Amino acid sequence: MSLKSKVLILVLACVAVYAVADAAIEHWIVRPSFASLEQEEAGKDLQRCVEAIRREVHHLDRDLCVDWASWDDMYRFLDDRNEAFVAGNLTDSMLTQLDLDMVMILDTDGHKVWGRFKNQTAGVPRTIDEFEGSSLPAGHPLLAQSGGAAAADQPFTRGLYRTEHAPLLVASRPVLTSEGVGPSRGTVIMGRFLDEPFTEMLSDQTRVQLHAWPIRDGDAPSEASRVLARLTSAAPVAYEPNHDGTTLQAYAAMNDIQGARALLLRADLPRDITAQGRLVMTYDRWITIGVLVLLAGSLLFSLQRMIVAPILELTKHTNTVARQGDLEARVDMDRIDEIGMLANQFDRMLGQLRDTQDKAVDDSYYSGMAALTTKALGAIDQALDPVMDQLGELRGDIDKMPLDRIEETRSRLASEKESPVRVEDLCDMLAEVNEVLTAITEDTTTRIDDLLDRTSQLDMILSDPRYFKRK
Numbered sequence: 001m002s003l004k005s006k007v008l009i010l011v012l013a014c015v016a017v018y019a020v021a022d023a024a025i026e027h028w029i030v031r032p033s034f035a036s037l038e039q040e041e042a043g044k045d046l047q048r049c050v051e052a053i054r055r056e057v058h059h060l061d062r063d064l065c066v067d068w069a070s071w072d073d074m075y076r077f078l079d080d081r082n083e084a085f086v087a088g089n090l091t092d093s094m095l096t097q098l099d100l101d102m103v104m105i106l107d108t109d110g111h112k113v114w115g116r117f118k119n120q121t122a123g124v125p126r127t128i129d130e131f132e133g134s135s136l137p138a139g140h141p142l143l144a145q146s147g148g149a150a151a152a153d154q155p156f157t158r159g160l161y162r163t164e165h166a167p168l169l170v171a172s173r174p175v176l177t178s179e180g181v182g183p184s185r186g187t188v189i190m191g192r193f194l195d196e197p198f199t200e201m202l203s204d205q206t207r208v209q210l211h212a213w214p215i216r217d218g219d220a221p222s223e224a225s226r227v228l229a230r231l232t233s234a235a236p237v238a239y240e241p242n243h244d245g246t247t248l249q250a251y252a253a254m255n256d257i258q259g260a261r262a263l264l265l266r267a268d269l270p271r272d273i274t275a276q277g278r279l280v281m282t283y284d285r286w287i288t289i290g291v292l293v294l295l296a297g298s299l300l301f302s303l304q305r306m307i308v309a310p311i312l313e314l315t316k317h318t319n320t321v322a323r324q325g326d327l328e329a330r331v332d333m334d335r336i337d338e339i340g341m342l343a344n345q346f347d348r349m350l351g352q353l354r355d356t357q358d359k360a361v362d363d364s365y366y367s368g369m370a371a372l373t374t375k376a377l378g379a380i381d382q383a384l385d386p387v388m389d390q391l392g393e394l395r396g397d398i399d400k401m402p403l404d405r406i407e408e409t410r411s412r413l414a415s416e417k418e419s420p421v422r423v424e425d426l427c428d429m430l431a432e433v434n435e436v437l438t439a440i441t442e443d444t445t446t447r448i449d450d451l452l453d454r455t456s457q458l459d460m461i462l463s464d465p466r467y468f469k470r471k
């Protein structure tokens with residue numbers, strides 16, 4: 001696999017790892033954070049609805065029930081039952097004016113003194129079976145118990161009360177004087193049904209789409225019962241999306257005045273946060289893809305220009321040198337980084353190899369020449385030895401010539417008694433011969449000496465290999 005392919009695979013692997021890590025962060029961190037934020041907002045919306053119901057109960061108790069129960073006229077009415085109080089205050093329109101569905105006034109024994117239910121659309125009151133009788137049983141949770149003389153000592157009841165129709169927002173107060181002192185002469189009970197119109201009013205107040213279901217005998221309608229079991233003290237709110245996933249539904253239960261579950265609430269929150277988060281993550285994904293593509297392209301271009309291309313050039317040059325054996329070729333890479341240092345060292349190595357090669361060639365040449373010269377010189381030396389021997393013999397023969405005897409003969413001829421003419425002729429002839437022989441001998445001796453000298457020099461040169469070294 002080529003270096004370019006490896007770099008490409010490495011860059012693509014880095015991009016893939018980053019993409020997987022980004023997707024994992026999005027799946028395991030970003031999405032859950034948006035979902036958690038959405039659940040938190042849904043919980044807040046549901047809590048606002050719960051607080052709105054509690055405010056309504058508080059308003060029913062503090063602004064209406066206390067006002068009617070702690071009133072001297074009511075206190076006297078329960079003592080004398082005067083009809084003037086009934087005619088002036090306890091009218092059928094009172095419930096409409098106070099926006100109440102039920103008002104009951106009972107004496108200390110729980111007997112009903114006066115009671116009314118609000119008429120519905122058809123003009124028929126919506127009654128509650130257990131309040132239809134003439135009295136409430138002793139110990140009923142809505143009956144005010146006797147307290148001390150001070151208002152702070154008087155017991156009261158407020159909250160939700162389960163009925164056969166819908167949960168009832170109820171408040172129960174003992175009848176006291178306007179100063180809030182007793183003893184109590186009875187009980188005032190006021191109630192408002194938490195029905196569909198009331199739920200719509202709460203939705204308008206809180207700007208939350210609210211739904212409510214009554215819980216009877218621990219059960220709820222089938223459409224909400226699946227989440228009822230998930231509501232505990234540790235997890236008082238349950239969340240689930242609707243069928244198409246566009247709405248997050250938050251559920252919570254409210255207890256009645258006796259501590260039993262009486263109402264199941266559901267707040268619907270459009271999943272705008274998740275949708276916005278999904279849109280943001282989509283933008284982020286495309287931006288990430290664009291950045292990764294740009295980064296990968298830039299990285300590939302930079303690696304190709306700064307690393308891959310120089311290394312490929314160096315590799316090509318190395319292959320060319322290895323294939324052609326041209327030690328004179330140079331990369332000449334003008335760089336100051338590690339690759340440039342490698343190229344310079346490679347050029348320097350080629351130069352050293354060239355020098356080593358030249359030295360090896362010279363050494364081989366000299367070795368061959370030395371062997372050849374030695375062989376040739378041996379042959380020349382063998383050839384010169386007889387020449388020198390013969391020259392020596394010739395020189396010896398010349399030395400043996402009887403020139404002195406010829407001179408002696410000439411002297412004798414001169415001294416003997418010969419014919420003078422004969423003697424003179426012989427003497428002249430000997431003198432002439434002697435002169436010629438002497439000249440020839442001297443010339444031959446000179447030439448032989450010169451030849452011997454030159455031959456000696458040649459022999460000395462041939463016997464000394466230092467004279468054959470290259471300058």
